[in-house]
Amino acid sequence: MQSRRFPGLPLIGVFAIIYVIAGKIGLNLASLHASASPVWPPAGIALAAIVLLGYRAWPAIFVGAFIANLTTLET
Secondary structure, three states: OOOOOOOOOHHHHHHHHHHHHHHHHHHHHHOOOOOEEEOOOOHHHHHHHHHHHHHHHHHHHHHHHHHHOOOOOOO
């Protein structure tokens, strides 16, 4: 039974997880600095989330980006 208040919550969680995974892949391509990558695949995922879910997807994008950058090791 889905909650009437947050019907897209599981889908938003899935987008956040996918965003984190894609962010880690993108950050593995960084060459000069661990937090700066020339390729950022999560941008496409964020765009798809906004198109499919609308403004309700911004928490998933925020949390996904925060976790991906928080878990990046500075070298």
